[in-house]
Ligand SMILES: NC(=O)C1=CN([C@@H]2O[C@H](COP(=O)(O)OP(=O)(O)OC[C@H]3O[C@@H](n4cnc5c(N)ncnc54)[C@H](OP(=O)(O)O)[C@@H]3O)[C@@H](O)[C@H]2O)C=CC1
């Protein structure tokens with residue numbers, strides 16, 4: 159069934175999902191600043207992908223949501239979340255479901271403050287995708303995997319819609335398991351690839367001992383937070399990742415954009431302090447990255 163889907167922040171993640179959903183027959187309204195709105199209206203979303211090939215998808219675009227949408231995907235960076243939410247008046251969304259794809263955990267409270275607790279379901283995406291210009295997306299990973307947290311009854315139709323658009327998607331019952339499962343994988347990957355300006359292939363061989371120590375710390379924090387996977391599984395995930403894979407944090411650093419350091423490293427440090435988990439490697443890396 160065709161749905162109206164709003165995408166707040168049509169960048170690496172949001173632009174790819176907008177294009178896939180539009181290609182699958184849904185009405186997609188991208189919400190962004192004026193320059194990106196102009197580009198999207200002019201040429202749609204242009205995707206080059208290792209998984210889906212090259213294609214262009216027409217989407218609608220606006221600076222603010224002006225009509226109800228059944229689904230609202232949120233895919234801005236943490237630093238932009240507060241102002242970006244002005245583009246989605248909560249009453250207009252009505253019964254619509256909000257799915258945030260931001261890395262980290264702290265955005266959930268911000269979104270629930272804006273939309274109400276029940277409207278927002280935790281979601282994570284495993285993908286490597288970058289916006290190289292407004293409406294131009296380079297999707298590097300040969301996979302696009304999504305986990306949603308909540309009841310199967312409510313989320314199975316969303317899984318069906320995402321799978322019909324070409325992603326892999328599943329529902330898990332526990333929100334902490336979903337959010338911390340992703341953060342346990344992401345945080346060491348992001349902090350170390352960015353600190354040493356290396357793709358994952360070089361990092362996992364040249365910096366193995368530091369990677370292993372950091373994964374052990376972050377997995378301990380994730381476990382204490384009620385989610386997360388074992389360290390061996392995380393390391394195996396890095397070993398299976400395409401060698402030229404980069405984190406979105408490394409891409410931000412390379413482009414001179416602000417890093418999501420507080421949302422990723424800061425979230426691990428705060429949870430570690432709450433649960434009394436020692437995290438000396440994480441502390442050092444966050445301090446080194448903050449120092450620039
Ligand atoms: N990139 C990746 O591979 C992955 C990223 N993530 C997470 O997903 C989230 C998004 O990352 P990513 O897609 O890389 O980010 P990008 O920087 O590629 O995209 C962010 C988008 O948000 C838009 N934007 C910025 N400010 C506003 C605003 N005020 N209102 C509306 N739109 C706005 C940008 O517009 P404009 O186009 O005009 O710049 C851009 O389209 C992050 O939390 C990241 O950690 C998770 C998994 C993988």
Ligand SMILES: CC(C)(CO)C(=O)C(=O)O
Pocket residue numbers: 261283284285286344347348404405406407
């Ligand atoms: C590590 C990766 C590429 C995995 O999805 C990611 O989520 C990110 O860098 O934001």
